[in-house]
Amino acid sequence: MDMEPSTNCAAAGVASGGGNESSNYLNLPLLLQPSYARSKSSLSDELRSFRMSLKWCALDHSSGIGKFISYLMFVFLTVFVPIVTSISVQVPASVLSTDTTAYNLLVQFPESGLAFLGFFTLCCFFRRYGLRQLLFLDALQQDTTFVRRGYTRELDKAFRYLACILLPSFFVEVAHKIIYFSTVKISLPYVWSGFPLNSVMFVMVLGSWVYRTGVFLLVCVLFRLTCELQKLRFEGLHKMLEGCGCGCGGDTIFEEHLRIRKQVSVTSHRYRFFIISSLFVITVSQFAALFMVLASKSEKSFFNSGDLLVCSAVQLSGFFLCLLGATRITHRAQGMAAVATKWHMSMTCAEQQGKAIGDVSSCQSCKINNESDDSDSSDHIVIRVSEQHPSTFQMRQALVSYFQHNTKGITLFGYALDRGLLHTLFAFEFSLVMWILSKVVVLS
Incomplete structure (x- = not known):
């Protein structure tokens, strides 16, 4: 699962001094300790929760057995269980709704489709990068203490977002499945009629739902975590521009932005297939569900359409998690031009103010010399201006131009994922809704 190159770099930003050095070292988070550069993980590793979660979700690819x-669990929970459930369920004639089976089939396809996308994405990531390289942990040695402390907090909060989406949906799903399997009848060939098929199928369906939902949301959480790291780096670059007296030159800021831009581009290439494919699956499933619900004349209840509610909530929550992380990075990248322009203006004004002070002092000195010489000629007035470096101004101007022409953050095949693209997506989705409503009105 991990291809972790060992490094010997010492973590920057660790404050040490006197007798408190050892105590400060023990109190620092792992990402801030010099011993962080290692090839194996310790028990206190922040990635331990990720690895344990991957093992419990049967996503451990660190060995052949894993x-x-x-792959076996994926085929069983994503393909086998949904097919068996759809075939074996028999809705009794006493139930008034005739769309229960159709709604159930409509839910199975997008859930399995998103699970396939998530599983395929994770397999590619673990085979090519490994978990540490996927989360850019090896590159943290070049970051400031502000970035590493912020990323440590984001690592701790990563699974809270997953739990906030998964747990409420799980409770609703359990309530729905209890009602569902207490009403329907399960029949399989070559199975004894007294065997508790409903109970067994209830457990299998819940396990399948947790697995498929968890795989999809896990990729969304990983993408958001990567976006939060880049957001922290943009904030650190912002602080570099604001701290004019910190000694950071334009070349240092340029190199830092190049490093951030490269990692943002890598993130865009890694996740663009997952984002676009998820958007397609979610759009098709949502509008198919909308068309089916509006066109059906049967009574809607929690029994027959509860799965649609849970499925839609999970899909939209996970996708909005991705969109939120991507747009925040893009807006930070687009805002760097304004920040750099302000920095350039402040530095130029400070230089001009220093130049004006130098002019006034030179004039006063010359005036005194003229009075002592009793001369009215202005040819003897010499104004000494402090030596300036035009190259510094030109470097700042070039840096501002660079920021103005490199404003893209997360991109999808060259299109920046910003407000403009979100407005376009909203207009497209709204047009589809209007088209479906028009078809439903015609059919009714």
Whole structure:
């Protein structure tokens, strides 16, 4: 699962001094300790929660046995269980709704489709990068203490977002499945009629739902975590521009922005297939559900359409999590031009103010010399201006031009994922809703 190159760099930003050095070292988070550059993880590793979660979700690809179990569980919970459930369920004639089976099939396809996208994405990531390289942990040695402390907090909060989406949906799903399997009848060939098929199928369906939902949301959480790291780096670059007296030159700021821009581009290339494919699956499933619900004349209840509610909530929550992380990075990248322009203006004004002070002092000195010489000629007045470096102004101007022409953050095949693209997506989705409503009105 991990291809972790060992490094010997010492973590920057660790404050040490006197007798408090050892105590400060023990109190620092792991990402801020010099011993962070290692090839193996310790028990206090912040990635331990990720690795444990991957093992419990049968997504451990660090060994051949782990890969075999992972693929086996994926086929069983994503393909086998939904197919068996759809075939074996029989809705009794006493139930008034006739759309229960159709709604159930409509839910199974997008859930399995998103799970396939998430599983395929994770497999590619673990095979090519590994978990540490996927989260850019090896590159943290070049970051400031502000970035590393912020990323440590984001690592701690990563699974809270997953739990905030998964747990409420799980409770609603459990309530729905209890009602569902207490009403329907499960029948399979070559199975004894007295066997508790409903109870077994209830457990299998819940396990399948947790697995499929968890795989999709896990990729969304990983993408958001990567976006938060880049956002912290943009904030650190912002602080570099604001701290004019910190000694950071334009070349240092340029190199830092190049490093951030490269990692943002890598993030865009890694996740663009997942984002676009998820958007397609979610759009098709949502509008198919909308068309089916509006066109059906049967009574809607929690029994027959509860799955649609849970499925839609999970899909939209996970996708909005991705969009929120991407747009925040893009807006930070687009705002750097304004910040750099302000920095350039402040530095130029400070230089001009220093130049004006130098002019006034020179004039006063010359005036005194003229009075002592009793001369009215202005040819003897010499104004000494403090030596300036035009190259510094030109470097800042070039840096501002660079920021103005490099404003893209997260991109999808060259299109920046910003407000403009979100407005376009909203207009497209709204047009589809209006088209579906028009078809439903015609059919009714």
